[in-house]
Structure formats: structure tokens, C-alpha cells
Amino acid sequence: MLPYLIKRLGSLIVSLLVASLVIFACIEVVPGDPASFMLGINAQPDTVDALREELGLNQTIAQRYMSWITGLLTGDMGTSYTYRSPVSDIVADRLQVSLPLALYALALTVLVAFPVGVLAAARRGSATDLSVMGVTQLGIAVPNFWFAILMVIVFAINLGWFSAGGFPGWDAGFFAGLKALTLPAVALALPQASILARVMRSSLLDTLSEDYIRSARAKGLTKRQVMWRHALRNAMIPVLTIIGLQFSFLLAGAIIIENVFFLPGLGRLVFQAITQRDLIVVESVVMLLVFAVILVNFLVDLAYAWVDPRLRARS
Amino acid sequence: MAETGFLKSAVRSRNLMLGLALTSVFAIAALVSLIWTPYDVTVLDIASKLKSPSAEHLFGTDHFGRDTFSMVMVGAQTSIAVAFIAVGIGIGLGVPLGLAAAANRGGWLDEVIMRGNDLVFAFPSLLIAIMITAVFGPSAVNAIIAIGIFNIPVFARLSRGAALPLWTREFILSARVAGKGATRISAEHILPNITNLLIVQGTIQFSLGILAEAGLSYVGLGAQPPTPSWGRMLAESQTLISIAPHLALFPGFAILLTVLGLNLAGDGLRDLLDPRIRRTGR
Secondary structure, three states: OHHHHHHHHHHHHHHHHHHHHHHHHHHHOOOOOHHHHHHOOOOOHHHHHHHHHHHOOOOOHHHHHHHHHHHHHOOOOOEOOOOOOEHHHHHHHHHHHHHHHHHHHHHHHHHHHHHHHHHHHHOOOOHHHHHHHHHHHHHHHOOHHHHHHHHHHHHHHHOOOOOOOOOOOHHHOHHHHHHHHHHHHHHHHHHHHHHHHHHHHHHHHHHHOOHHHHHHHHOOOOHHHHHHHHHHHHOHHHHHHHHHHHHHHHHHHHHHHHHHOOOOOHHHHHHHHHHOOOHHHHHHHHHHHHHHHHHHHHHHHHHHHHHOHHHHHHO | OHHHHHHHHHHHOHHHHHHHHHHHHHHHHHHHHHHOOOOOOOOOOHHHOOOOOOOOOOOOEOOOOOEHHHHHHHHHHHHHHHHHHHHHHHHHHHHHHHHHHHHOOOOHHHHHHHHHHHHHHHOOHHHHHHHHHHHHOOOHHHHHHHHHHHHHHHHHHHHHHHHHHHHOOHHHHHHHHOOOOHHHHHHHHHHHHHHHHHHHHHHHHHHHHHHHHHHHHHOOOOOOOOOOOHHHHHHHHHOOOOOOOHHHHHHHHHHHHHHHHHHHHHHHHHHHHOOOOOOOOO
């Protein structure tokens, strides 16, 4: 396990390095000078100079990159020039919304997809199976922000069960916070749960057609015992892959869904930063999101190796 | 003979037929809207704003009095064009990269291409779009680039994976013996054998592209006014949902049905063109 871990850790670091270079380069190719880009064409020359000084634009590119990276590593993401406060403070604040939202949506996804996928596979070809396949086909095709708007019309405007948007903050109580995140989490989870339920179903069907399942049935185990003891565990590998991929879709989706519900999360932060041309915030938040995606994929790889010893041996 | 057999099973595939029917409705709407729409979408008619659906305005009108039905028709142009070109970028760059990687299996080129793929995969298309927008400003072209970049590794992986087993086959060996180089073999022998796979994946990426374009223009990173787009129509409808919920319905259904149509067509094509590969739901 250890050599595998070291190898994967090495490629994790290389990926992060290259990603940071790409993001840094994107911001560097801003037409003209970043300081005047951020301040707009009507800015006073001395304001531009002050910002140039603050951004360290008088240093070389290499120096700037190094100070950005060392900053990131020590938790210092610079100072947002629109909010006039440390980016790391703003990000920490916004993460209190985005992270619970992503986890809530992931939990919903798994909680719905597993039983539905198992049910469909266990009753292959039945009316249950067909309706699961039909509903999930729709779930995949629905744009989640539109589904979110429809839920607002039904559950917020007509029924009044939820508020149409906004976040009261965790100070208002755990359940008040959770309630405000419920519609957004459902909207995020719908397409992902549909995909995962289908993957779960087809992976189980593949496993159920294996010889060892037939042997298990032949030695007298019931269908249910075979499903729980043998099939489920072996069907998990493709399911794990998809869950890992889904995390990055959830993050990306959250950026849009936060805008539907006016949630003060990372997604809205990025959009506000773009409209205000606050490149310092854009650069660091994008890096943070990419870091999250790369890290999750790394963890999924480790999970594979843990579930499936053959993968460890291969490296 | 083989041709008619293919057509027969194509017509018998319910998924494929339903998918093609749905997709054609929107493709035709987009084409027709190039020369004709029930109302001119560039003319504002404030007197008839926010009308509910009626015989006169099938889908009602928006806050500027524009006919929603006509807007949905013209919006189909944007969605289809953006997604189609983005698939083109994915195939145009991804397939040669994948074929080159497969031809140099285990070599440094293979390694570089595949690592590059992993890296692009780590950037969700929305983040690519955000970066591009932060620097160059929002536009339909930037949306195309963002979705297109996301498509490249998808096609590169697919074509590499499909090409690798082909390289060990006899007909490739005989082409090598005949003195053909790797590039010619890839183009003349490998590519024709993976076309079916590319068509199926192209359909799937097309539908993902429609969804991505809608999402991007919903948050303002896609096509800019006055170009009508389904995503932006939904964004504009959102402030009016309590007084005119119909505005949020029709563009959404347009996206849903187009994507559904493409997915069904993709399923049907996959069953038809490559019965060995079972659909896993993605």
C-alpha cells in the first residue's frame, strides 16, 4: 500500500503545481496591466500605482507566483481589493454555506440512489425497474437550476413551506440553516442521484451475472443474502468512481444553484468578484475549487486501492 | 442488404426514434427561426407585456412584450450552435490526441497527453468558463471555448481506449508490414473503426453541451443580450415568477426535451452501433 500511496501523492502534487501555473497564467494574460484592468479605465494613475504596489506587480512574474503559492500554503490568499479584507477570511465565511450545501446534496444523492438502484436491479424488467429508468432519464435531462426555479414556484411561492432564497446563517439555529439549504440541495442532488442510481443498477446487474453469484445461489443462499453479502460489495467500484466524479459536478453545480437561491457561498463570491474584476479573489477561489476536485479524486483512488487489492499490486 | 437491415433495426429502436423526433423538433425550430418566427423578437411591444399563453401568443409574452414562443425558437439556434461547435472542438482536438497517444503507447507522448487530460478533467467546465470570463469577458464564443476544452479530454480518452486494442489486430499488423506509418494507420485504419463510438459519445457530449450552455448563460457567462438564449430567458424569468410563472416554464421544457431527445438518441445509437457496450447511465 505504501509505494502506491507515495506514487499517488507525487502525482497529486504535480497536478496541483500545474493547475496553479495554469490559473496564474490565465490571470497574467489579462489584457494590459492587471491593476488598471481591475480599476477600470477611469482610475486615477496614483490609485493604479498603489494597487500595483499592493499586488506586487513591480516584482518579476516568478516572484509573484512564488509569493502567491507560499501565501496559499500558509493560508494567506492576499487581500480582496473590493472587500478590503483578507480573502481567506471571506472564503472561510463562504465555506460555511458551500461546504454544508455540497455535503447535504451528496448525502441526498447517495441516500436516494442506493436504495433505488438496488431495487431496480433486484426487480429487473419489472414495472418498478422501468419507472426508475424513466424517471432517472428525466432527472439527467433536467437542468438543475430550472428544477430549482420550479421548486421555488411550488414550495416557496405557492405553498410557502420554504423561503425563496437567502441564508439566515448558522447562528439562527442548525435547523433554520438546514431548511434554507434544503431546496438548493435537492436541486443539486436530482441529476446526480439519477446518474448514480443508474450506475448502481447496471453495476449490480453486471455483478449479479458473475459465476460466483450463481455458485452462492447454488449453495443455497437466498436472493437477498446473495445481494447483501456478495453482489453489493463487488458492485461498489464503479459506484465509487462516479461518486468521486460527482463531487466536482456538485461543486460546479453549487456555483450556479447558489445564484438561484441567493446563497452567500463561494459561487456567488466568484461571480461578484468577476463583475467587480477582483482578480485576487477569482484566482484564489478557483485554485481552492480545483484543489478540492483533485483532492477528492486522490481520495477516491486511495479508496479503490483499499477496496480492490489488485489495483495496489499493479502499480 | 446490410444497409436495409440497419435501417430496419433503427426504425424498430424506440429510444432512437423518440430521441430523433424530439431532437428534430428543436433542430427544425432553430432552422425555421432563421427565416421566420411568429413575431419579431427584436421588436418590443410593452403594451402586450407579460401575457399568459393564449391562441395569439402560444407561450405568452415576456416583460418587454416579446413573444416567448418566438424567443424559444430563436434560442434553439444559440443552444444548438454552441453545443455543436463545442463537440466539434472536442472531436477535432481530442481524437487526434487520443490516436497519437495510442500510437505511442507507453511513450513520453502518451504520458504527456494523458496527464494533460487528467489536469483538464480536474477543471469543471464551469471553472474554465469562469476563468475565461474573468479575463476576456462573457460571450457565446467564450462559452463555446469553455465547453469545447472540457470535451477534449473526453474524446482523447475515448479514442485512445478504443484504439489501443485495435493496434494489436492483424489488419493493423499487415498495414505496418506494408510500410505505412503510425499517422497513416491511425487515419486510414483506426479512425474508421472507432467512428461508431465517436458518434455515440458525440451525442452524449452534445446533450451535456446544451445543459452547460444553458447553465452558463443562466449565470450570465454565455450569450449576451440581445442574442436570445434559453438559459438567460430563465434568468430573466426568475424575478417575475410570482406574476408570470409561464416565463419560467417554456424555456426550461425546451432544454429538458432537447437534452432528453439527445440522450435517448444516444442510447438508441449505442445499442444499434455497438451492442457490446451496455449503457451505464452516463
